[in-house]
Amino acid sequence: MTRSTPQGRPAADRLEIRLAGSGGQGLILGARILFEALAVEGRRASQSQSYEPTSRGGFCHSDVVVTEDLSDFPLVTGLDVLIALDQVGYDRSAGLIKPDALVLVDESIATGPAGGRLHRLPIAARAVATGSPRIANMVALGAFVALSGLCGPEALAEAIRRETPEKFADLNLAAARAGLSLAEPLAA
Amino acid sequence: MTARLTALHGNHACALAAVAAGCRFFAGYPITPSSEIAEHMSHALPRAGGVFVQMEDEIASIAAVIGASLGGMRAMTATSGPGFSLMQENIGYAAMTEVPCVVIDVMRGGPSTGMPTRPAQGDVMQARFGSHGDRPVVALAPASVQEIYTETIRAFDLAERLRTPVTVLYDQVIAQLLESVAIPPPEAVKVAARKWANGAGGFQPYAADDDGVPAMARPGDGHRVHTTGLTHAESGFPTQSPAVADRMMRRLLGKIDLHLAGIEKTETLATEDAEVLVVAYGITARAARRAVTELRRDGVKAGLFRPVTVWPFPERALLRAAETARAVLVPEMNAGQLVLEVQRVIGRAPPVRPLGRIDGEPMTPGEIAAAVRELARHA
Numbered sequence: 001m002t003r004s005t006p007q008g009r010p011a012a013d014r015l016e017i018r019l020a021g022s023g024g025q026g027l028i029l030g031a032r033i034l035f036e037a038l039a040v041e042g043r044r045a046s047q048s049q050s051y052e053p054t055s056r057g058g059f060c061h062s063d064v065v066v067t068e069d070l071s072d073f074p075l076v077t078g079l080d081v082l083i084a085l086d087q088v089g090y091d092r093s094a095g096l097i098k099p100d101a102l103v104l105v106d107e108s109i110a111t112g113p114a115g116g117r118l119h120r121l122p123i124a125a126r127a128v129a130t131g132s133p134r135i136a137n138m139v140a141l142g143a144f145v146a147l148s149g150l151c152g153p154e155a156l157a158e159a160i161r162r163e164t165p166e167k168f169a170d171l172n173l174a175a176a177r178a179g180l181s182l183a184e185p186l187a188a
Numbered sequence: 189m190t191a192r193l194t195a196l197h198g199n200h201a202c203a204l205a206a207v208a209a210g211c212r213f214f215a216g217y218p219i220t221p222s223s224e225i226a227e228h229m230s231h232a233l234p235r236a237g238g239v240f241v242q243m244e245d246e247i248a249s250i251a252a253v254i255g256a257s258l259g260g261m262r263a264m265t266a267t268s269g270p271g272f273s274l275m276q277e278n279i280g281y282a283a284m285t286e287v288p289c290v291v292i293d294v295m296r297g298g299p300s301t302g303m304p305t306r307p308a309q310g311d312v313m314q315a316r317f318g319s320h321g322d323r324p325v326v327a328l329a330p331a332s333v334q335e336i337y338t339e340t341i342r343a344f345d346l347a348e349r350l351r352t353p354v355t356v357l358y359d360q361v362i363a364q365l366l367e368s369v370a371i372p373p374p375e376a377v378k379v380a381a382r383k384w385a386n387g388a389g390g391f392q393p394y395a396a397d398d399d400g401v402p403a404m405a406r407p408g409d410g411h412r413v414h415t416t417g418l419t420h421a422e423s424g425f426p427t428q429s430p431a432v433a434d435r436m437m438r439r440l441l442g443k444i445d446l447h448l449a450g451i452e453k454t455e456t457l458a459t460e461d462a463e464v465l466v467v468a469y470g471i472t473a474r475a476a477r478r479a480v481t482e483l484r485r486d487g488v489k490a491g492l493f494r495p496v497t498v499w500p501f502p503e504r505a506l507l508r509a510a511e512t513a514r515a516v517l518v519p520e521m522n523a524g525q526l527v528l529e530v531q532r533v534i535g536r537a538p539p540v541r542p543l544g545r546i547d548g549e550p551m552t553p554g555e556i557a558a559a560v561r562e563l564a565r566h567a
Binding site: 032034035039043046047049050051052068070071072073074075077144 | 195220304315332334362363364365366367368429471474477478550552553554564
């Protein structure tokens with residue numbers, strides 16, 4: 001059985017997004033929620049993950065490639081978006097950032113030269129103020145959605161409800177709203 | 189009823205496909221990056237009326253799978269490189285005793301414990317030659333979550349059809365990749381029924397029909413059966429006769445050739461006038477696909493040949509795809525394994541070059557494209 005394609009079609013438009021940091025920060029869940037939020041709006045993506053054999057700590061990243069071509073390469077080749085929650089996540093991903101990429105990092109992170117689309121926000125501090133240091137991933141997602149407009153806040157909220165345990169839904173949704181309000185003034 | 193789209197990780201898709209294919213027995217020993225298969229089977233099988241057993245190790249796991257299959261069930265195990273090594277002797281036993289079963293090997297960095305959470309394609313030759321002696325080998329290498337679903341079902345179909353173990357090889361990247369998958373309705377899932385003996389007297393458990401595959405005795409039907417890894421005659425009992433051993437071994441190996449058309453599966457992209465042919469499988473084929481697409485846009489005549497079935501290696505399909513090639517590139521996440529088979533098939537010309545990656549990182553479209561450009565300049 002042989003399937004043939006006569007000529008290579010041009011690759012569909014792609015958007016490559018990375019959540020980076022350390023194991024235990026909920027980066028893989030964050031990317032899964034982003035995947036689901038896109039699905040809520042009828043868009044397709046691939047979500048991959050890379051981690052080290054420790055349950056806490058160690059460089060971890062989870063990537064979302066938004067593309068309509070399901071046979072396309074599902075991993076990132078150059079980042080259109082980097083969301084970094086700690087220094088190791090930023091440092092190990094910096095080489096992949098495209099010149100005009102949207103870079104969203106916690107305020108604690110030392111970054112390279114600040115381009116027009118670099119945003120350093122108090123993500124971890126806002127998470128703590130909202131109720132837990134462990135919801136920094138949700139704060140970051142809220143801020144990203146406000147800055148990028150990739151999907152609507154309602155789609156994000158729906159994805160959070162689908163992908164997280166019910167008993168944490170209110171906390172996670174509050175964290176996403178905190179991120180949205182943190183970044184909304186900057187998006188204008 | 190049409191297929192419904194759902195978002196699945198590769199390992200989850202594998203478990204769902206196995207259950208859809210009628211698998212009702214899983215024995216395994218969890219190992220990264222295959223563990224989610226066992227996890228999902230532990231939930232799904234009891235609900236489907238099946239049996240899930242976490243065994244003490246991989247040797248016992250494949251042994252239990254063989255026993256369950258002899259007992260009449262569709263059975264599967266899942267592991268990664270180190271566990272696949274432990275299973276090799278019993279995979280040979282299943283091949284020799286002609287017991288249908290499916291072995292999923294999610295490849296990770298090796299050798300030894302290697303890099304458990306990192307992808308690799310280092311088990312391609314283990315799948316072919318890991319067990320001692322000559323044996324029939326079928327191994328499938330899906331490249332996407334969708335294909336993990338379809339190839340796992342096909343693995344069960346081929347295992348039943350050929351009465352032999354079938355290996356599905358994929359890597360950490362697609363094992364833990366989340367993609368949209370079209371799940372076919374149950375009536376669209378086709379897996380061959382086991383060829384049972386008809387209950388007539390004078391039953392010879394290893395006497396094959398014209399298709400090279402002997403009928404199997406269903407337990408309880410009253411057939412007298414002897415199952416042994418020793419070289420055996422049609423009766424199932426051991427033999428020392430050179431003539432019988434030769435006849436039985438040639439039939440065992442030959443049943444693959446008899447069914448080649450139904451086993452082989454390949455995909456090509458832009459091969460009809462390709463000057464540089466890329467031969468790639470699994471996740472690396474998707475990097476190669478993107479590289480070929482970009483190279484074509486830049487006027488470089490590149491093409492892609494992707495074996496979905498890696499063993500038996502689809503020789504004639506490769507030769508057809510390579511007709512216009514002046515160079516062949518074989519990128520893989522190992523130090524050069526399937527490239528040896530490609531070199532054997534292609535022969536002296538055109539030149540076949542390996543492109544290996546053994547640092548635990550997946551191959552990128554950029555590095556494949558750069559290697560193709562280099563070959564195109566000198567070809």
